[in-house]
Amino acid sequence: MDPKRQVKLNDGHFIPVLGFGTYAPLETAKSESQEVTQFAIEVGFRHIDCAHVYQNEEQVGQAIRSKIADGTVKREDIFYTSKLWLTSLRQDLVRPALEKSLKTLQLDYVDLYIIHFPLPVKVGNMCDHINFISCVRMCINLHGWLN
Template identity: 55%
Template sequence: MTPQVPTVKFNDGQEIPVFGLGTWKSKPGEVTQAVKDAIDLGYRHIDCAYIYGNEKEVGEAIKAKIAEGVVKREDLFITSKLWNTFHKPELVESALKETLNNLGVDYVNLYLIHWPLGYKEGGAVFPTDEHGKLVFSDVDYVDTWKALEAVSRKGLTKSIGLSNFNKRQIERVLEIATIKPANLQIECHPYLNQKKLIDFCKSKDISVTGYSPLGSPDRPWAKPEDPQLLNDPKLITLAEAHKKTTAQILLRYQVQRGVITIPKSVTRTRIAQNFDIWDFQLTPKDMQYLDSLDCNGRFCPMTGGKGHKHHPFENDEF
């Protein structure tokens, strides 16, 4: 029996399952099976991005499951993101069409600006100069937003939103928007609980998706001495009390806060285990305890974009 996953309603009326499968860092050779497994296990929300380099393989899994009659396209919620080299308004539609083509679908449910900062257009996805330093674009993300509104009016995406934007940047978008962002996707876990930004988004009727809810232990730049969220003794104690894994505690924490959460895994047993969080509740005291672990511990600081005028984490409190 597949659990009925709660949904969050966007400000435009579309509903998103509060739990989904993340695909960042999932190797092309493994991600097709992971998405097939997830759909078989009851996941109906898949989070993708152009830069992950695996949208074609995700698309193969979706196509296979639709062909088998396991799901219809309208049963699935698919998110993708506009990469930093396509911020020029005239590049947005073709970038989204490439994603649709990769995924083998006519529309995505949600399309996000992946980062507020742009990179030089027209070449590599990480364009660098002769010193190996990233080359930036000075396109303003408010102009990019206007182009997202245009593709949404064409029906290429049902909803549009932002990713990795800070409060001030969201406010700038809201000032010019004729279509309001439906969602903000940000790094979120007890070490970086994002309470202020989440409260701000709630006040503006913008839903929040939390990525790296398990602390992204397989992030490419991780160092052996970095703190390991999943192995935090405080978490282990709480998990033992609930007879659950630390991962299940972390995922339940987000869902209870109303944060849409998208853990990544390519292992069927773990994909199933991550999904097995509907049969227990964390108490208000547990939630407070988890909130108290916050240490502004960001695992994805976007160091490559340092110095860009639109870098979201350099000059603003949140």
């Protein structure tokens, strides 16, 4: 990739400066998520952004895998971003949320995992408040697990 189209991160990895977001309204056909993501990769997008809450991870993952299978890109050419949704903002829920996304995507790793909507809420019927700091620490600890 052209160096002018990416930024070097402090860990030595690079992130494309332009990303393709895959959010679509719920009434959008799931097949469209796959089609437009495939097209985005075909025209040169290498940063793909998705999230569990978008409910189209399966189709986005299929689009990425199909472009890998047809030789358009290699997995290392794609910078994939996913997000931790606010209902999983508890230390014991971070890893399962990421694992669920990876399983749905059928990908081995994500390049960037961010907290989607850091709002302090209660999870399910539990009465305890979010320990936001412990959640952030868990995300940091995932770094070694993801590589």
